[in-house]
Amino acid sequence: MNNIVIIGNGISGVTLARHIRKLSDKKITIISAETDYFFSRTALMYIYMGHMKFEHTQPYENWFWEKNRIELLNAYVEAIDTDNKSLRLANGSHLNYDKLIIATGSKPNKFGWPGQDLKGVMGMYHKQDLDNLEVHAPNKEVCKRAVIVGGGLIGIELAEMLNSRSIPVTFLVRESSFWNGVLPEGESQMINRHIKNHHIDLRLSTNLKEIKSDENGKVKSVVIEETGEEIPCNVVGLTAGVSPNIDFVKSSKIETGRGIKVNRFLETNIPDVYAIGDCAEQHEAIGNRRPIEAVWYTGRMMGETLAQTICDKRREYKPGHWFNSAKFLDIEYQTYGWVWAKPKENETHFHWKHEDDTKCLTVGYNKDTNEFIGINTFGIRMRHETFDTWLTEKRDVDYVMNHLSEANFDPEFYKHYEAEILSAYNKQLQTA
Amino acid sequence: MSLAKPDAINITTKQKVALATGIVGLLILALALFNTNFPNQGVFLTLALGMVSIGTIIYSREAYLTKLEGIKNDGVWFKSISSRGVWGWLVGVILTSFYIVLYFYPQYLGLGVDGAANTGLISLFDPLSQLLSGRNASQWFVYGTLYTIAILAFGYKFILKYRHNRYQQIRTISVMFFQLGFAFLIPEFMYVMNNDLPYYDLKSMWPLNYYIFDEWSVSGFLSNGNIGLALILFGIITIFVISPILTYKFGKRWYCSWVCGCGGLAETAGDSFRQLSSKKMSAWKIERWLIHLVLVFSVVMTTAMVYTYLGYDSNDFWLTKGVFISLVIGFLTIVFAGIMIFKRHELGKDVKYGAIGLFAVIILLVTMHFTGTTEHVFYVKAGALRSAYGIYIGSIFSGVIGTGFYPILGSRSWCRFGCPMAAILGFQQRLFSKFRITTNGGQCISCGNCSNSCEMGIDVRHYAQKGENIVRSSCVGCGICSAVCPRGVLKLENDSMNGRINPTEILLGNDVDLMELVNEK
Ligand SMILES: Cc1cc2nc3c(=O)[nH]c(=O)nc-3n(C[C@H](O)[C@H](O)[C@H](O)COP(=O)(O)OP(=O)(O)OC[C@H]3O[C@@H](n4cnc5c(N)ncnc54)[C@H](O)[C@@H]3O)c2cc1C
Numbered sequence: 001m002n003n004i005v006i007i008g009n010g011i012s013g014v015t016l017a018r019h020i021r022k023l024s025d026k027k028i029t030i031i032s033a034e035t036d037y038f039f040s041r042t043a044l045m046y047i048y049m050g051h052m053k054f055e056h057t058q059p060y061e062n063w064f065w066e067k068n069r070i071e072l073l074n075a076y077v078e079a080i081d082t083d084n085k086s087l088r089l090a091n092g093s094h095l096n097y098d099k100l101i102i103a104t105g106s107k108p109n110k111f112g113w114p115g116q117d118l119k120g121v122m123g124m125y126h127k128q129d130l131d132n133l134e135v136h137a138p139n140k141e142v143c144k145r146a147v148i149v150g151g152g153l154i155g156i157e158l159a160e161m162l163n164s165r166s167i168p169v170t171f172l173v174r175e176s177s178f179w180n181g182v183l184p185e186g187e188s189q190m191i192n193r194h195i196k197n198h199h200i201d202l203r204l205s206t207n208l209k210e211i212k213s214d215e216n217g218k219v220k221s222v223v224i225e226e227t228g229e230e231i232p233c234n235v236v237g238l239t240a241g242v243s244p245n246i247d248f249v250k251s252s253k254i255e256t257g258r259g260i261k262v263n264r265f266l267e268t269n270i271p272d273v274y275a276i277g278d279c280a281e282q283h284e285a286i287g288n289r290r291p292i293e294a295v296w297y298t299g300r301m302m303g304e305t306l307a308q309t310i311c312d313k314r315r316e317y318k319p320g321h322w323f324n325s326a327k328f329l330d331i332e333y334q335t336y337g338w339v340w341a342k343p344k345e346n347e348t349h350f351h352w353k354h355e356d357d358t359k360c361l362t363v364g365y366n367k368d369t370n371e372f373i374g375i376n377t378f379g380i381r382m383r384h385e386t387f388d389t390w391l392t393e394k395r396d397v398d399y400v401m402n403h404l405s406e407a408n409f410d411p412e413f414y415k416h417y418e419a420e421i422l423s424a425y426n427k428q429l430q431t432a
Numbered sequence: 433m434s435l436a437k438p439d440a441i442n443i444t445t446k447q448k449v450a451l452a453t454g455i456v457g458l459l460i461l462a463l464a465l466f467n468t469n470f471p472n473q474g475v476f477l478t479l480a481l482g483m484v485s486i487g488t489i490i491y492s493r494e495a496y497l498t499k500l501e502g503i504k505n506d507g508v509w510f511k512s513i514s515s516r517g518v519w520g521w522l523v524g525v526i527l528t529s530f531y532i533v534l535y536f537y538p539q540y541l542g543l544g545v546d547g548a549a550n551t552g553l554i555s556l557f558d559p560l561s562q563l564l565s566g567r568n569a570s571q572w573f574v575y576g577t578l579y580t581i582a583i584l585a586f587g588y589k590f591i592l593k594y595r596h597n598r599y600q601q602i603r604t605i606s607v608m609f610f611q612l613g614f615a616f617l618i619p620e621f622m623y624v625m626n627n628d629l630p631y632y633d634l635k636s637m638w639p640l641n642y643y644i645f646d647e648w649s650v651s652g653f654l655s656n657g658n659i660g661l662a663l664i665l666f667g668i669i670t671i672f673v674i675s676p677i678l679t680y681k682f683g684k685r686w687y688c689s690w691v692c693g694c695g696g697l698a699e700t701a702g703d704s705f706r707q708l709s710s711k712k713m714s715a716w717k718i719e720r721w722l723i724h725l726v727l728v729f730s731v732v733m734t735t736a737m738v739y740t741y742l743g744y745d746s747n748d749f750w751l752t753k754g755v756f757i758s759l760v761i762g763f764l765t766i767v768f769a770g771i772m773i774f775k776r777h778e779l780g781k782d783v784k785y786g787a788i789g790l791f792a793v794i795i796l797l798v799t800m801h802f803t804g805t806t807e808h809v810f811y812v813k814a815g816a817l818r819s820a821y822g823i824y825i826g827s828i829f830s831g832v833i834g835t836g837f838y839p840i841l842g843s844r845s846w847c848r849f850g851c852p853m854a855a856i857l858g859f860q861q862r863l864f865s866k867f868r869i870t871t872n873g874g875q876c877i878s879c880g881n882c883s884n885s886c887e888m889g890i891d892v893r894h895y896a897q898k899g900e901n902i903v904r905s906s907c908v909g910c911g912i913c914s915a916v917c918p919r920g921v922l923k924l925e926n927d928s929m930n931g932r933i934n935p936t937e938i939l940l941g942n943d944v945d946l947m948e949l950v951n952e953k
Pocket residue numbers: 007008009010011012013031032033034035041042043044045075076077078103104105106124125126154157245248276277278279293294295296297299325326877
């Protein structure tokens with residue numbers, strides 16, 4: 001039982017491998033068809049923007065893998081034969097395993113738009129997408145306009161990337177306000193304005209109808225569903241979400257839904273086969289979490305947990321309080337606990353926004369018990385540990401508002417807004 | 433090829449004009465260098481320095497004030513000058529040549545020898561020197577002026593670049609102030625008040641100021657009565673009292689990125705090159721060896737120097753050779769013993785070499801003292817040691833390589849590999865300071881922006897992605913890693929010494945039981 005094979009060298013597969021190595025002497029092989037070495041997907045944008053080179057996005061130096069006896073194999077897995085515990089690779093060879101972990105991540109969604117496979121149309125997920133973008137949008141002369149379809153976290157990153165090379169961007173967002181399925185109204189609208197301040201042509205409540213081709217099979221323009229307007233462009237970025245990258249699993253006996261179905265121990269229906277990271281789908285959602293969580297931290301935490309199981313200390317995946325973060329152009333966003341776009345029944349929000357329109361915060365709490373349930377901050381950094389503790393201790397919202405400065409994580413000498421926030425909060429209580 | 437891309441980062445017409453203005457200013461200086469005799473030197477000097485400064489100011493205003501506040505690193509790795517391209521190498525060669533001439537062939541800059549009048553570049557600076565201190569310029573005055581202008585002009589640029597970040601702004605104002613006041617103006621005024629006093633930049637401590645305990649310097653101070661005595665006492669107090677207290681409270685940043693002139697230049701004029709410092713483990717290994725070797729060298733050299741000019745007879749002066757060497761050995765032994773008793777388990781990779789070095793010095797001094805070879809070795813070798821140090825460390829390492837190689841090795845290669853002052857402060861920072869960079873729980877996404885911008889070559893991400901605080905002796909607390917982190921993961925702070933170093937395996941946010949199980953040591 002000592003031959004461990006991991007498909008996927010992303011954060012989940014690599015975290016798992018590192019922890020197995022710490023706990024044991026098992027043989028570990030990581031297979032990936034994307035890059036030879038692990039790199040940070042979250043940093044793809046900074047390569048295009050010239051902040052870093054590709055090698056800087058690799059968290060470990062190349063000697064790390066040999067030193068830790070983690071074998072790396074650059075190959076594409078075509079099929080899994082769970083009866084014989086064997087993988088078929090695209091180069092025709094086979095590889096046996098004792099335990100298999102599938103950590104193949106996601107792929108960009110495509111919703112069957114006409115023209116979605118033309119040259120110059122791309123997602124932004126893999127290293128290859130970045131190389132492709134470099135070909136089609138090296139500068140504003142070659143790419144006179146780019147259209148981005150889908151207003152999520154990757155969409156806004158792509159907009160920022162293109163903006164850094166002065167390429168005009170039209171940003172088509174289906175929702176009536178940016179990412180308002182996740183962000184409460186006030187925050188979402190502040191980000192709308194911030195996007196426009198960056199001279200990005202943001203089109204809300206706008207859907208893509210089709211992508212048109214020129215005579216060479218390259219994208220020439222897009223047509224908008226609602227108005228029929230045709231927008232000439234050289235690049236179309238499809239960033240309408242991601243879904244598990246598991247097509248090659250479908251022919252096997254491993255049970256799949258949208259992702260690979262796993263139980264709380266990250267085990268699939270087949271013994272000795274596990275799935276972690278973006279591609280794993282929980283049978284039942286854990287708490288308020290979604291059954292598939294395509295975020296960095298989830299992949300890492302699953303890797304940390306599964307290593308215990310693989311090393312014979314079987315352990316349930318029990319993530320702690322939800323947290324996440326992102327950056328919308330110049331505005332940093334952090335969240336701890338749950339703040340829903342629209343408060344659930346018996347919940348309510350306190351919202352504060354700074355007059356400069358780049359900082360705001362939303363606190364969610366239970367209106368009956370006053371229990372604090374989560375916070376979103378924009379333009380103000382918060383201390384993870386403090387909120388994690390307050391959530392565990394089930395503090396009430398008054399306590400949190402009065403102790404907010406303890407959680408502040410902004411650099412030294414930054415201006416503090418806690419007093420202003422508190423007085424706004426107290427005022428709201430009086431009028432409510 | 434990095435050269436194929438930069439057309440993405442065009443500069444505006446206004447910036448081109450600004451660039452041209454600056455270049456004309458530099459051209460005037462270059463003409464002077466090649467012995468063009470300008471009729472009215474005061475006017476041309478003002479013109480030259482004015483154009484360089486105004487060019488930089490307009491350029492940076494156009495670069496930053498036309499955009500929204502935020503991180504401005506677009507295209508850093510595409511631009512030839514900041515990514516070791518042709519322009520980078522060219523600037524490196526020009527700077528290096530300038531330093532070689534400055535240190536070793538000042539006559540080519542026009543220094544008048546044996547009382548002859550200055551010519552060329554140095555004579556162009558005569559009017560300013562006359563104005564400040566009533567004497568003609570020297571090559572060091574020229575260098576000091578250009579150095580100060582560079583820190584002021586690029587400091588302004590830096591403040592605009594980080595106009596959303598008050599830590600960066602205040603810190604930069606501080607280095608600009610210390611350079612202009614302490615390194616440039618005050619020594620000139622001190623000369624006016626008392627022209628026998630040796631040049632003394634009050635903020636420059638031993639061992640950075642390695643010549644302060646030279647015989648000529650000490651006797652220069654002592655022959656000036658109370659002021660001189662006060663100054664040399666101040667020098668000793670800064671090293672043994674003020675600096676340890678400040679480093680305990682704030683980390684070595686209070687000096688390295690708030691006060692020091694070498695740091696000041698690196699943070700301002702060197703800012704465009706910070707990403708070039710190597711983050712490889714192998715570079716860190718070289719760093720640990722090199723910086724501590726330089727430290728050992730400077731301690732032995734200074735001890736030897738002082739030793740040679742002290743007397744034998746305690747009736748003349750209580751501090752005799754014997755007393756002095758015993759004091760040095762005693763002091764070093766107390767420090768070493770203290771560390772071994774209280775901090776043995778916290779040495780980590782970075783200060784282990786420091787401790788070894790310290791131990792080596794003690795053994796060396798003790799053996800020499802008791803075998804009676806001190807006399808011989810120090811007498812014959814002190815002068816040689818001192819001049820070797822001056823040439824190889826003081827000039828070549830800190831100037832020629834340290835600054836000349838900015839565009840190749842990054843902006844802080846001297847501070848990182850060579851500065852004995854940084855070694856001492858770093859040693860204390862690692863072992864005995866409230867300073868650390870706190871990592872924000874599990875928020876790191878391993879993107880690498882922090883490591884990329886660390887001028888000291890620290891792989892910040894290595895710690896951040898493990899949820900571990902950064903407590904490294906080399907960190908100068910510039911705060912750029914924290915500024916560029918897109919997820920708000922890093923915070924420089926001074927807090928209690930307990931739990932400052934916190935290696936973790938499982939990060940905050942995961943199963944609490946698992947965290948407890950695995951993280952307990
Ligand atoms: C641009 C961008 C920005 C992001 N920013 C953030 C962020 O700020 N915060 C955050 O929390 N999350 C972010 N994410 C999401 C985060 O990156 C993912 O959740 C995470 O990388 C998933 O890790 P993983 O290990 O599950 O899979 P992946 O990183 O996708 O790794 C899977 C690997 O397996 C390979 N593979 C797949 N199938 C096969 C096969 N059959 N054979 C061989 N190899 C195969 C893939 O090529 C890939 O290399 C971002 C994602 C993108 C694309």
